[in-house]
Amino acid sequence: MKAKELLKLGFPEGPAIGIALRAAQQFPPDIPHESIEQQLKKVLEEPAAFVEHPQLGELAELLAHKREEPKFVERDSPAPYQIWGQGLEQGALEQMRQSVRLPVAVQGALMPDAHQGYGLPIGGVLATEKAVIPYAVGVDIACRMKLTVFDVPAADLDRLEDQLTRTLNRETNFGTGGHLPKAGAARCARRSTLERHAVDPPALPQGARATRHQRLR
Numbered sequence: 001m002k003a004k005e006l007l008k009l010g011f012p013e014g015p016a017i018g019i020a021l022r023a024a025q026q027f028p029p030d031i032p033h034e035s036i037e038q039q040l041k042k043v044l045e046e047p048a049a050f051v052e053h054p055q056l057g058e059l060a061e062l063l064a065h066k067r068e069e070p071k072f073v074e075r076d077s078p079a080p081y082q083i084w085g086q087g088l089e090q091g092a093l094e095q096m097r098q099s100v101r102l103p104v105a106v107q108g109a110l111m112p113d114a115h116q117g118y119g120l121p122i123g124g125v126l127a128t129e130k131a132v133i134p135y136a137v138g139v140d141i142a143c144r145m146k147l148t149v150f151d152v153p154a155a156d157l158d159r160l161e162d163q164l165t166r167t168l169n170r171e172t173n174f175g176t177g178g179h180l181p182k183a184g185a186a187r188c189a190r191r192s193t194l195e196r197h198a199v200d201p202p203a204l205p206q207g208a209r210a211t212r213h214q215r216l217r
Contacts, residue, residue: 001025001036003118007091009041012066013119014135019059026055072103079105085112092121099124104131 001024003017011020020040027036043050043060047067050060079100083093092114099120100108106127114123120136157164173179 001033001040004091004116005037006040007116009037010044011040012063013095016059016062016066017118019062023056023059074101075103075105079107081108081110083110085110085114089115091116092124095119095121096124099126099136102126102128104128104133 001021003021006017006020007013011017024036024040027039039056040059043053043056044063047060047063050056051064053060078097079102081096081100083096088110092110095116096108096110096114099105106129108127109125110121111123111125114121116122117124118135120126120133126133126136152160
């Protein structure tokens, strides 16, 4: 079970997603995926009927409480926002459209890598007035964009597309805990550091021979 599946079932964005995922993991492994979906959908439709359930009670209680929460009064018109990039996920676009309706929203933006998150889109930016929304940070707090300026005419990007694609895939680190082999770069960095901090060896008297360490320097 994944968060996107829960969103499609109609679960509200926020803590309910995490609680529902934990509840889904507690089902026996021989229970079909479809049966788990149906059970969670029943909780969503009638949470009051599952409040005392040993496995689904926490989720049901949260959903029942959400139904009783007062709705916010949205802005008279959505806050302005700009989209950078093309072909973004519809889920991310819809989340941004909802975010800029918040009464505290001032301005927004979607970065070229934006995709659906759990509240504000991942890769989305929302400026607010007199308000901080911790949940808008999302779970990709270390995710970022990098701009590199190449001394190459823009027209050459099409001609060099294959070469640039291979280079980006080779030099970009993907995945949690991954790293790039930088042995050559590390050696250069160490050598550069040593050179910056090195001091000239003391002058030797005429006719004296340098020690091994002095010869290495």
